[in-house]
Amino acid sequence: MSEIIKKNLSEIIDLIKKKEIKSEELANLYIDKVNKSKKLNSYITTCFEHTIQQSKEFDKKPNLNSLLPGVPLAVKDLFCTNGFKTTAGSKMLENFIPQYESTVTENLWKEGAILLGKLNCDEYAMGSSNETSYFGNVINPIAKDTVPGGSSGGSASALAADLTPATIGTDTGGSIRQPASFTGTVGLKPTYGLCSRWGIVAFASSLDQAGPMTKSVKDCSIMLEAMAGFDNKDSTSIEKKKENYSKNLKTNIKGLKIGIPKEYRVENMPKEIDELWNKGKSILKDLGADIIDISLPHTKYALPTYYIVAPAEASSNLARYDGVKYGYRSSKGNDLIEMYENTRSEGFGDEVKRRILIGTYVLSSGYYDAYYLKAQKVRQLIKKDFDENFGKVDAILTPSTPSSAFKIGEKTNDPISMYLNDIFTVPVNLAGLPAISVPAGLDKKGYPLGLQLIGKTLDEQNILNVAYAFEKNCNFKNELKNWWL
Amino acid sequence: MSIDKDKIKHISKLARISIDSKKSDSLAKDLTSIFKFIEQLNELNTDKVEPLSSILNTPLRSREDQINDGKIRDKILENSPKKNEEFFVVPKVIE
Numbered sequence: 001m002s003e004i005i006k007k008n009l010s011e012i013i014d015l016i017k018k019k020e021i022k023s024e025e026l027a028n029l030y031i032d033k034v035n036k037s038k039k040l041n042s043y044i045t046t047c048f049e050h051t052i053q054q055s056k057e058f059d060k061k062p063n064l065n066s067l068l069p070g071v072p073l074a075v076k077d078l079f080c081t082n083g084f085k086t087t088a089g090s091k092m093l094e095n096f097i098p099q100y101e102s103t104v105t106e107n108l109w110k111e112g113a114i115l116l117g118k119l120n121c122d123e124y125a126m127g128s129s130n131e132t133s134y135f136g137n138v139i140n141p142i143a144k145d146t147v148p149g150g151s152s153g154g155s156a157s158a159l160a161a162d163l164t165p166a167t168i169g170t171d172t173g174g175s176i177r178q179p180a181s182f183t184g185t186v187g188l189k190p191t192y193g194l195c196s197r198w199g200i201v202a203f204a205s206s207l208d209q210a211g212p213m214t215k216s217v218k219d220c221s222i223m224l225e226a227m228a229g230f231d232n233k234d235s236t237s238i239e240k241k242k243e244n245y246s247k248n249l250k251t252n253i254k255g256l257k258i259g260i261p262k263e264y265r266v267e268n269m270p271k272e273i274d275e276l277w278n279k280g281k282s283i284l285k286d287l288g289a290d291i292i293d294i295s296l297p298h299t300k301y302a303l304p305t306y307y308i309v310a311p312a313e314a315s316s317n318l319a320r321y322d323g324v325k326y327g328y329r330s331s332k333g334n335d336l337i338e339m340y341e342n343t344r345s346e347g348f349g350d351e352v353k354r355r356i357l358i359g360t361y362v363l364s365s366g367y368y369d370a371y372y373l374k375a376q377k378v379r380q381l382i383k384k385d386f387d388e389n390f391g392k393v394d395a396i397l398t399p400s401t402p403s404s405a406f407k408i409g410e411k412t413n414d415p416i417s418m419y420l421n422d423i424f425t426v427p428v429n430l431a432g433l434p435a436i437s438v439p440a441g442l443d444k445k446g447y448p449l450g451l452q453l454i455g456k457t458l459d460e461q462n463i464l465n466v467a468y469a470f471e472k473n474c475n476f477k478n479e480l481k482n483w484w485l
Numbered sequence: 486m487s488i489d490k491d492k493i494k495h496i497s498k499l500a501r502i503s504i505d506s507k508k509s510d511s512l513a514k515d516l517t518s519i520f521k522f523i524e525q526l527n528e529l530n531t532d533k534v535e536p537l538s539s540i541l542n543t544p545l546r547s548r549e550d551q552i553n554d555g556k557i558r559d560k561i562l563e564n565s566p567k568k569n570e571e572f573f574v575v576p577k578v579i580e
Contacts, residue, residue, distance in 0.1 A: 096564055099564075192541070193541055235546055303522075304526050305526065323566060324575055325561070325564070326564035326565060328566070329566035336576050339575070340501045341501050344501055344503075345502050345504065353504075353512075354519075357500055357502070357516065358519060358520075360500040361492075361516075374527075375526065378526050379536075383540070415519060416518055432540035
């Protein structure tokens with residue numbers, strides 16, 4: 001197996017720019033390994049004819065000034081790709097072929113990237129282990145029978161296994177950062193509104209954000225630069241100038257104030273995670289940062305708030321799947337209503353149905369104030385916690401997840417224990433803030449663990465810098481044994 | 486809040502999802518535990534808190550009401566599970 005595909009995205013880009021490898025050769029290296037890695041089940045769809053044809057075209061007239069020159073990339077199967085199946089991990093969209101392209105993927109292709117395929121994910125991005133996908137479990141390349149996290153589980157697995165040099169996911173409550181932590185990779189959820197939501201299969205519109213998943217912080221800055229930007233087609237897109245995250249990346253974090261929120265030290269958290277958090281603090285302190293204890297008093301209410309807001313928005317977004325205009329349609333039912341009911345019963349999986357029912361209930365007549373309005377008020381308090389502290393600190397350091405990757409089937413019978421996976425990631429989505437998960441160490445089993453850096457609104461450059469400095473001084477290594485080949 | 490089978494029947498009707506009666510017991514159990522979890526919010530007094538309706542500080546943009554695409558009928562029909570010439574086909578609605 002070639003050593004080239006083990007390299008980081010930035011190194012691969014350098015090879016292409018120096019003309020040491022052609023786009024087509026690179027594409028063939030990935031295609032070869034994807035074909036041999038079916039056991040991981042990280043891809044739902046491949047489009048290798050398209051990949052080769054596009055890479056040949058690139059090689060004929062290479063534009064080496066673009067950010068991702070001739071780089072083959074696979075993306076989460078939640079991004080609509082014109083002419084290529086987009087399933088959202090659901091039976092409902094098993095045969096759906098979008099007639100348009102999502103803005104974020106369009107931005108990647110404009111920068112020279114080439115589609116390799118579509119990556120497995122939890123159904124409609126609802127899950128934390130990739131076990132809700134209609135297309136089957138994804139395996140974490142760190143160990144057999146281990147989940148890669150979710151919902152961007154296929155993305156994390158493919159990235160860690162060198163089946164794509166970088167990728168993109170979506171993060172509604174932790175779906176980029178938790179799988180990044182479980183696979184020893186880097187994942188960033190941008191500020192709400194930085195990346196366009198246009199053409200992404202919707203889950204919870206006030207929380208959904210697309211973001212990069214990469215092997216290094218530098219790669220992450222390149223991908224974010226390529227995908228971000230104002231889009232008229234998304235009414236919540238932020239109008240601002242494009243930033244050069246990769247060019248402005250620096251390791252000097254002297255004098256930066258890093259907050260440590262005491263509420264993130266939760267009950268029953270493994271000792272290793274606490275130790276890792278301390279290691280993170282001391283690395284940043286050694287680099288000249290000031291470590292400051294802070295309090296985010298409403299942290300414990302973030303998950304309960306999320307499990308009202310997200311299902312409510314999902315029940316509304318997923319009302320469109322009625323078997324009429326696109327998607328699955330049941331052949332059973334005597335009239336229109338029965339057709340709807342059977343279509344939605346057969347087309348959605350259990351977790352999606354569960355969340356639609358919760359959402360329908362909390363929005364239903366007589367219960368709206370008690371649940372949805374209450375949650376919107378608590379969401380305000382959670383946002384205020386962050387606002388008040390960002391007067392005192394420049395970034396916040398926390399663990400990314402309360403555990404390392406778990407076994408397939410370990411949490412499927414208890415929805416609450418599954419939901420608790422996102423305890424450290426959800427508050428950020430509710431407050432619309434940017435956050436990055438960086439690999440920080442291994443636990444006793446040798447499974448990776450990540451630390452999370454939370455930034456102010458639109459302060460992506462700052463958390464990228466802190467993560468970059470941290471990465472350079474942490475010496476994290478995650479040697480995979482390629483056991484699945 | 487405890488969710489029983491009758492409540493499941495009511496919500497699933499609203500959500501237009503038919504639920505197999507064999508599954509509705511375990512679903513009721515799951516939803517009851519989830520509602521118990523989210524009802525932790527009742528510990529907080531939020532009488533004087535404004536609900537957060539948008540995470541952005543700016544109001545939603547509006548645009549001129551102009552046609553900027555069109556002639557995409559065939560594209561829109563492309564993915565329909567059942568069509569007849571240029572129409573979506575659904576089960577009979579009127580007698």
